[in-house]
Amino acid sequence: MRFRVCSDVGGTFSDLFVFDENNGEWNIFKAFTVPRRPSDGIMAGLRQAADHYKLTLDGFLRDCVSLVHGSTVALNALIEGKVAKVGLIxxxxxxxxxxxxEQGRSEPFLWKTDYPDPFVPRYLTLPVTERVNSEGGVEIPLNEDEVRAAVRQLKGHGVQAIAVALLWSITNGDHERRIEAIIREEWPEVPVVLSSQLNPILREYRRTSSTVVxxxxxxxxxTYVSDLQAQLSDNGYACPLSLVTSAGGIASVQDMMERPIYSINSGPSMAPIAGQTTVAMEQGIDNVLVVDMGGTSFDVSVVQDGKINLSREIVMGGCFLGVDLVDSRSVGSGGGSIARVDAGGLVHVGPESAGANPGPAFYGRGGTRPTVSDADLVLGYLNTEAFARGGTPLDPALSSAAIEEHVAKPLGIDVAQAAFTIWSTVNNDMQAAMQDLAISRGIDLRDFVVVSGGGAAGMHIQAMAMELGIRELIIPKAAGVLSAYGGAFADLVKEYSAIAFxxxxxxxxxxVNALLESLERSAVAFLDGHGIDPADRRLEYYAEARYPExxxxxxxxxxTGRIADQAQLDALVADFHDIHERMYAVKDPSQPIECLHWKVRAIGATPKPAIRKLPFGGEGADHALKxxxxAFFKDLGGFVDAAVYDGTRLTCGNRIEGPAVIEEPTTTVVVMPGTAMTVSEYGSYVSRFA
Structure with missing residues (x-):
């Protein structure tokens, strides 16, 4: 077997990264996403890959040693409300x-604002008599007759799953487990999720919310994974399918089917892995800001001190998810984001997107409203001959007509100026997302290398980086499929946690040490169960702490994995003070700290593609000049002649000075006037700014 494949289903395109272990070469492929059946988009990309390698689809898949997959299927279902009917006990x-x-209304002082609709309607939220205290003692025994009545009532309402979330079950889960046993007796086939097993955290709303979601x-x-597995199996794939988690690791199909909340936004969670991998190969730097501009959204995430930042503060579909996910900011600013002018004459871009169907106007598939990609085409950044590996021709007349009708006429300007207005507006929106994440994490963007990916980002990111004072920008060779590329380097990850104040x-x-030992045993058992060699595994230990009150x-x-003495406790306290200062610019070493949550993260290393270095070719790039x-550059007064280079012919050391355009099979890079891009030994495009 020779191929390692990673796939990512986005809102517009389904991306594939394929690594050939026989020769160390890799290729990337794009196919249109099929919203009604997302697995079809993946299969279309796999057929492209098979054709490229001159194999049948069956022959290609039989030669695959691994297939890693991420998607936004769960996120889309959550946002669109296309989820199962859930009952809550x-x-x-x-x-x-x-x-x-946690506070009711989103605007607590606007009394006319009603409470938001609960994720589970009140008539499907059924209380039972029981009470456990904060130390795990049983104050009121569980009334099992009420549980049986509740289960029968939920069955009569036709729920498709039951969530169980009791107060303080994180300190004693016996009542939740007994409720599960009763449900099995009354209704064996209904799926059950227990909050104490899924997400044992403080703050009952977030624990309950994560359980019902x-x-x-x-x-x-x-349904989705079974369909994908069936299509893969029917076409020759015989190895296990691995799924990317929203926490930046990979999991088995069984683990994900039990905890699908970790699949929410799993595709974009691979982007920081790609950024981390790219910078580690290129420079060995630990601080990275990763941006990914696809067809539908723009996502920003951070790698700090070599670790991908996670957060439990993620809200999606109006719900606090309450589980550790990659900390990112997303805005509706993608290549397919639609531009419009409001009644006051202001231009807005997104969040509405043209998606895969009909897509931007230039495809001629029925889209009549202008998108960011239409603006990029009119500005001369995109090649009209073909886009992505599918070879879809682009019609600039359709883009111009859409921009003229919906932006230029309302503003009283010409089409070129209108296209530039769309381009600069979406840039401002994306810059704001980058600044928002930086402020929330207490970081200075000037101290971070920016890794940029996504099919549309290369036409915007250099201008944005200069505006934000970024000192170094890297656009990986696989930028057009950044998340799929990152998935090829993801490790097996699972986290175990418990509460102890x-x-x-x-x-x-x-x-505390007994608790850490218990969590460690669970983590080791997980790695043992997946056959991870001791040399390929590691455990990370965390405490979640705060100042009193x-x-x-x-x-x-x-x-260390234990806090054995006062010296190790002092180290934990000192580390907390430093982290608090970094986040909030203040610390108080005179204060003790409170630790509430303890975690052990099990990490099993997976085989990684060995990316080959490019030969050094000197600064000259005339051999790749097309x-x-x-192309339009405002600082140069409008349209000027820009050199166009074939990115597939560039090699290490080549230097491209702006104004210029570099065309890759799945992305385009615009080099702004007065700047330059240099090709690294791994094929990345690197810009450094004074």
Whole structure:
């Protein structure tokens, strides 16, 4: 077997990265996403790959040693409300937790604003009598008759899954487990999700929210993954399918089917892995800002001190997910984002997207409203002959007509100026997303290398980087399929966590170490179960801590797997103070800290593609020059002749000075006037700014 494949289903394109272990070469492929059956887009990309390697689809898939897959299928289902009907069993007195949430209204001082609709309607949220206290003691025994009545009532309402989230079940899950047993007796076939097993965290709203969301996605992901597996198997693929998690690792199909909440936005979560891998190969730098501009959205994430930032503060589809996911900012600014002019004469771009069907106007597939990609074509950045590997021809007349009708006429300007207005507007929106993430993480963008990917990003990112004061920009050779590229380097990851409140000035060494040992056993058993060699595994340990009376915690990596003595506790406290200062620009070393949440992350290394270096070819790039075409640059007064280069012919050391355009099979890079791009030894395009 010779091929390692990673696929990513986006809103517009389905991307594939294929690595050939026989010769160390790799290729990338794009196919239009099929929203009604996303697996069809992946199969179309696999057929492109098979054709490229002069194999039948069956022959290609039989020669695949691994296939890693990520998608936005779960996210789309959540946003569109196309999820299973869920019933919730909760502690009596807490029936309205999904309505009141943590503060109720999004604007608490606007009294006319109603509470948001709960994810599970009140008539499907059924309380039962029971009570466990914060230390795990049973205050009120579980009323099993009420549980049986609730299950029968939910069955009568035709729910498709049942979520169970009881107060303080994180300290004692016996009542939740007994409820599950009763459900099995009353209704054996219905799926059940327990909050104490799925997400044992403090703050009952977030725990409850994650539980009902997970339950709602069980059938969505099982149906989707089963369909994909069937198509792959029917066409010759015989190895296990691996699925990317939203926390930046990979999981088995079985793990993901049990915890589909971790598949939400799993495709974009591969982008920071790609950024981390790219910079590690190129320079060995640990601080990276990763941006990915696809057809539908623009995603920003951070790798800090060599670690991908995770967060439990993620809200999607109006719900707090409450689980550790890649901390990213997304805005509706992609190549397919639609531009419009409001009644006040202001231009807006996105979040509405033309998607894969009809797509931008230039495809001639029925799209009549202008998109960012239409503007890029009119400005001369895109090649009119073909786009992506599919060879779809582009019609600039259709783009011009759409921009003229919907932007130029309302603003009273010509088409070129209108296209530039769309281009600069979407740039501003994306810059704001980058700044928002930087502010929330307490980082200075000038200290970070930016890795840019996505089919559309190369035509925008250099101008944005200069505006933000970025010092270094890297556009990987595989930028057009950045997330799929990242998935090829993802490791097997699963996290185990538990609650234990301790204070640093009254630290329970024995209790904390016993808890860490228990979590460690679970992590080791997970790695053993997947056959990970001891040399290919590692465990990471974390505490989530805060100052007394603070509301939120910060994750603090533990230097060792145990806190055995005062010196190791002092190190944990000192690390917390430093992290707090980095995040909030303040610390108080005189204060003790409170630790609430303990985690062990199991990581199993997977085989990685060995990317070959390019031969050094010197600065000259005339051998790759295709010619010139008119491209719009405001600083030069409008349209000028820009050199156009064939990116597939460039090699290490080649230097491209702007104004210029570099054309790759799945992306285009615009080199702004007064700047330059240099090709690295791995084929990346690197810009450094003074």
């Amino acid at each position: 909760c502690t009596r007195g807490f029936r309205d937790i999904l309505t009141t949430r 997970n339950a709602s996605l069980l059938d969505v992901i099982r 301790v204070e640093s000035n009254r630290f329970d060494f024995a209790g 603070q509301i939120w915690e910060l994750p603090v990596p533990l230097r 010619g010139t075409r008119k």
